[in-house]
Amino acid sequence: MLDISLRVRVHVETLLAAQNDMGVCDAFEQYALVGKPDAMNAPHPPKVAGIDSTVPAPAHTVAPVAAGTSPAAPPNPAAPPVTVLQDRLAGWVSDLTTLHELTERLTRTSALDEALQELLRAGAALVGARRGLVVLEPGDGLGPDTTIGLGLARADLGHIETVPRSALSYGRILDGLPGGEDGVAEPDLFAEEGLDPRHREVAARLGYAASYAVPLTPESAGSTDSADRLGAVVWLYDEPAEPNERQRHLVGLYVRYAAEHLARLLELERTRASMATMSDELLPARLPRVAGVQLAARHRTGPRGGGDWYDALPLPDAALGLAVGSVTGAGPSAVAAMGRLRASLRAYAVMEGEDPVAVLSDLELLLRLTEPARSATALFGYCEPAARKITLAGAGHSPPLLIGQRRTEFVETSVSAPLGMLACWEAPSVEILAEPGETVLLYTDGLLHRTGETTDRAFARLHAAAAGAPRALRRDPGALADHVLRSVLPNGLDAADGAEDVVLLAVRFE
Known part of the structure; x- marks a missing residue:
């Protein structure tokens, strides 16, 4: 089971302990999830169906002027307003709650195809995309190999497979090429120099203009070696776009947890196939x-x-x-x-x-x-x-x-x-x-x-x-x-x- 609630408790306790030693502001700067304060206060992407993830953007207040100082004096960065700290904490807790809910939905899946579909839906909500596909291709070569799409028909997947593998972002990840360990973003495919003509043709036919791909590698693997990789997942944008730093961080956390769950289902699928083959042979x-x-x-x-x-x-x-x-x-x-x-x-x-x-x-x-x-x-x-x-x-x-x-x-x-x-x-x-x-x-x-x-x-x-x-x-x-x-x-x-x-x-x- 993926226990996000335990993660929340550990970080909150650490945050409270840090506040006693260094102050609230320094504690937030050290233990905030990702990025800049503006990124943390951005509106949160929608969650999967049935989860209301809309959190209104916090109303930032002007820092009060301390007694005995000039209004023109710059504010003290070490003492931000309490409202800003509350907004940051609310955004942080909201992100962790979102991850907890999404991983709970994932762990309730018991079949490999069902889990892959849930991964696509949740990831699309986190990065703000509408379509995507996951390519399951275990690095150990033992299979099973499959490709599942979200918002893409079987014919659409067939069109994408006609593009040379090296020209696709998830293809570079699966082949272990440099730069794919932390994800590959293509914010504007048609403005990208050197784009494969076949890729440009397929993207225009299917109506996507940008993509973001990440590898499926379980945390328990302990390395980014291609032999430990289960596959890759890519989300497609209808217009030029790319996930911001906060979205990348959240989807990265989710995909790592999802890869652990998929690894267990993959072993179960292999065991079932082996037992069925053995029984059929007898x-x-x-x-x-x-x-x-x-x-x-x-x-x-x-x-x-x-x-x-x-x-x-x-x-x-x-x-x-x-x-x-x-x-x-x-x-x-x-x-x-x-x-x-x-x-x-x-x-x-x-x-x-x-x-x-x-x-x-x-x-x-x-x-x-x-x-x-x-x-x-x-x-x-x-x-x-x-x-x-x-x-x-x-x-x-x-x-x-x-x-x-x-x-x-x-x-x-x-x-x-x-x-x-x-x-x-x-x-x-x-x-x-x-x-x-x-x-x-x-x-x-x-x-x-x-x-x-x-x-x-x-x-x-x-x-x-x-x-x-x-x-x-x-x-x-x-x-x-x-x-x-x-x-x-x-x-x-x-x-x-x-x-x-x-x-x-x-x-x-x-």
Whole structure:
């Protein structure tokens, strides 16, 4: 968290202590934020939406004439009027309050793109600009690389990218050229000598005449080396302009704090991408093609990586093995355990797949002997496409959902314990007989947990989503799975960065 309030307290306490030793005026001269008194008393720029930052310019009073002195005598610079000191303190506190509010808004962002947009909006308010863009290009080369604009469409960003990189202010920062450490101001692009013709053309087309760019370098980096830089941010002015000294100081403070927050989100984004890649590599690269059935799968990996999995493998006699399951826990250990369990189930399915109870019994014994501290749920089905039949056994798993034109119902399965919970697991199998055009939907518990509702309500939501699927979608198992995801998990709950893993395996009989 960025604790600006602590900064305020430290500076105010220091200011009060200094006043006791050197006087109010000298204390302000030493601890004022930036610049000259006139700059401090300038009207403050507007804050981001929802924050009223307008502070009226203080009315300066004429210094009183001391007794026994001539009115023409110059005022004593060591004893400014109390009103001026109050104005300076009010401006200083207002600036710190602004920074506190803006950084609080920033730290409430939890996604990288959202944080970059907030950085652009807040920075534009601090420097008095209307548009801008941020280029995320970590110096370590590990990515992700992205460009996000404020008030600029994707086509506008494309036009800017056609300008030679060395001719752009943020390009010089990203390339580590001299003079970009503290920001690059271009107050009047069209009056600047030696401006690249392509840059002049793009600026005229997009309607900006000046820019101010600063690097994105976390304070914790401890250096300005390009390897520590996350990228650069630039704000664009419609008319020739540049931020004054006070604005540069405030936006500099804000950007340094923002870079710290972005660095944390960047590491989180990289971890999520790594876990998703690892999980995807342990799952089937593609589903098999078997006559008589159509297959589709959907997989969403949580931010920490989970143990949900699915499988579909051809078996002898034109049969098909279908499986979904979930390993307890999260993180790399759960992902590795999921991979071992899935590989073992494939071996058992090839040897005795026509008996799903035997497959899960062997899997339970293996889990209990090799990983006694871990449990798992699983559902395995021996599918005979020609007969439109699935022989199914489940271990603590949610029942499949049968979806057809005339019926939508959960398959009744016996209550059974998860694998690894009992000394000896056993449960009877059930048979599913499907009609032509019907789909059997296998899924993991993450689909129900992400709704945030009770189990009964989550099951009801799933049933309603499947029953309400349009007839056209029922002909495509992939479209049906997408419809169920969007209906059960609306408002982005089906995104890949949800708290729970989600797996759907749809099997449609022709």
